[in-house]
Amino acid sequence: MRGLSFLALVAGCAGPGALHQATLVGQCAESDAACSKRHPLAPIAIGAHFQPEVSAEIDGTASPSLQLESVDPSVIAVDHGELVAKRAGASEILISTDDGSVVDFELAWAAPVTELTLAHRDGDRVAGTIAMTVGEDVTLVPGLWNGAQRLGGAAEVTWTQSADAPIAVLRDGSLDRRRIRARAAGKSTVTVAFGDASAAIDVEVVP
Amino acid sequence: MRAAYLVVALAACNPELSQISVAPPGRAARLDEVHHSWHADTYRIEVSRGVALAIDCTAGGPCEHLHVVSDDPAIAEVRPASLGVLQSAGYTRQQPAAAVVVIGKAPGKTRLHLAAAEGHRDIDVTVVATP
Numbered sequence: 067m068r069g070l071s072f073l074a075l076v077a078g079c080a081g082p083g084a085l086h087q088a089t090l091v092g093q094c095a096e097s098d099a100a101c102s103k104r105h106p107l108a109p110i111a112i113g114a115h116f117q118p119e120v121s122a123e124i125d126g127t128a129s130p131s132l133q134l135e136s137v138d139p140s141v142i143a144v145d146h147g148e149l150v151a152k153r154a155g156a157s158e159i160l161i162s163t164d165d166g167s168v169v170d171f172e173l174a175w176a177a178p179v180t181e182l183t184l185a186h187r188d189g190d191r192v193a194g195t196i197a198m199t200v201g202e203d204v205t206l207v208p209g210l211w212n213g214a215q216r217l218g219g220a221a222e223v224t225w226t227q228s229a230d231a232p233i234a235v236l237r238d239g240s241l242d243r244r245r246i247r248a249r250a251a252g253k254s255t256v257t258v259a260f261g262d263a264s265a266a267i268d269v270e271v272v273p
Numbered sequence: 274m275r276a277a278y279l280v281v282a283l284a285a286c287n288p289e290l291s292q293i294s295v296a297p298p299g300r301a302a303r304l305d306e307v308h309h310s311w312h313a314d315t316y317r318i319e320v321s322r323g324v325a326l327a328i329d330c331t332a333g334g335p336c337e338h339l340h341v342v343s344d345d346p347a348i349a350e351v352r353p354a355s356l357g358v359l360q361s362a363g364y365t366r367q368q369p370a371a372a373v374v375v376i377g378k379a380p381g382k383t384r385l386h387l388a389a390a391e392g393h394r395d396i397d398v399t400v401v402a403t404p
Binding site: 125138160166 | 293294300327352354358377403
């Protein structure tokens with residue numbers, strides 16, 4: 067009963083951490099619906115980096131300086147504030163003050179990528195051929211999946227295009243996203259791959 | 274008989290522990306009280322590797338000067354928890370909660386020694402391997 071009372075007390079505060087005092091959310095732009103880092107509650111794809119933003123909500127104080135620490139770095143490591151999934155499993159991420167006092171903790175999971183998809187920045191999944199006009203740009207975002215579950219984190223996927231392609235695949239500053247620019251009329255196939263998973267889309271450019 | 278009363282009196286002074294975080298799916302994180310006939314009750318914890326378990330300490334109110342040491346931090350590590358909540362201390366008073374976080378580091382068994390102004394407790398910890 068005493069424990070229940072205590073839980074009722076702490077449940078009054080928001081936050082997915084076990085102690086309901088802090089949150090870990092992905093760093094995504096508001097308008098970026100397809101942001102691959104928007105899924106803090108999903109497992110992180112093995113080999114991917116999840117950039118969390120940590121905040122605490124404690125009565126009577128602004129958020130103290132907080133540090134992240136993984137209980138099992140062989141599963142999920144913390145590297146310069148990023149969570150890096152190393153192998154399948156789970157590890158508690160401790161959210162602590164500078165003196166080591168634990169403010170909260172949250173179990174993070176890591177899972178392998180079994181399927182790769184491509185989506186537009188508005189989150190709409192690309193299912194067929196993309197038709198473009200010369201000079202047009204389309205930004206594509208890879209989605210990492212484990213079965214029916216969307217995985218979190220951004221991975222450095224490999225982008226390739228067919229030879230003599232009428233398009234250019236351009237980096238736009240993010241780890242995983244690419245901008246496709248139509249340069250001339252013609253057809254091409256763009257393939258993205260990460261580990262054993264891959265996906266391909268056809269692009270047709272018209273004058 | 275006098276000795277028995279003394280044992281009961283001493284046991285009553287020792288802090289009580291409660292689990293305040295839940296076990297994640299497919300993982301262990303559980304605190305149990307172990308009753309003894311001849312000495313003060315102890316506690317046992319089963320926690321999976323990579324999992325943390327928060328427990329709070331009370332003795333009529335939140336424990337004062339809570340300090341927990343692990344015999345083998347490579348198996349189970351203990352960190353102080355900083356909780357921004359008050360708990361009842363008697364009928365009229367409230368005091369800051371006192372809690373620690375027990376972390377399963379590697380499969381094995383070890384013992385934690387909890388000391389507070391109100392008394393002490395031993396906690397046997399088993400860290401189990403993950404599937």
